[in-house]
Amino acid sequence: MASRIQLYPKLAGEVLDFCSGPGIQSLLSAQSGSRVTSIEINPIAASLEKCNATLNGYSEEITIRCCPVKDAFTPEDRGQFDRIIANPPLVPIPQGLITRYLVMVVTMG
Numbered sequence: 001m002a003s004r005i006q007l008y009p010k011l012a013g014e015v016l017d018f019c020s021g022p023g024i025q026s027l028l029s030a031q032s033g034s035r036v037t038s039i040e041i042n043p044i045a046a047s048l049e050k051c052n053a054t055l056n057g058y059s060e061e062i063t064i065r066c067c068p069v070k071d072a073f074t075p076e077d078r079g080q081f082d083r084i085i086a087n088p089p090l091v092p093i094p095q096g097l098i099t100r101y102l103v104m105v106v107t108m109g
Helices: 024-031 043-055 097-108
Strands: 013-018 034-040 062-066 083-086
Touching: 013 024, 024 034, 024 043, 024 062, 024 083, 034 043, 043 062
Parallel strands: 013 034, 013 083, 034 062
Antiparallel strands: none
């Protein structure tokens, strides 16, 4: 999705980025002219996003809320966003699956 955002012209407006991680989608949205509210539950990822926003000159355009989605909003947020983007976490991979896959790939050549 992050690469798709770059295809559009400057899109001013309010963007909500769920599960923002290190903030690549937030950065691309800010780069396209939007103000971004990022929601990230992982404090390490939220800190990394803050660092990325600062290093790329978008700390004023990106607001980061480090909390569960259910705690992220106030009544004032209702109807505030023009676009909503999300990059939810991957489904956990069962232990041993990667090892079996690698053995299969190596065996097949």
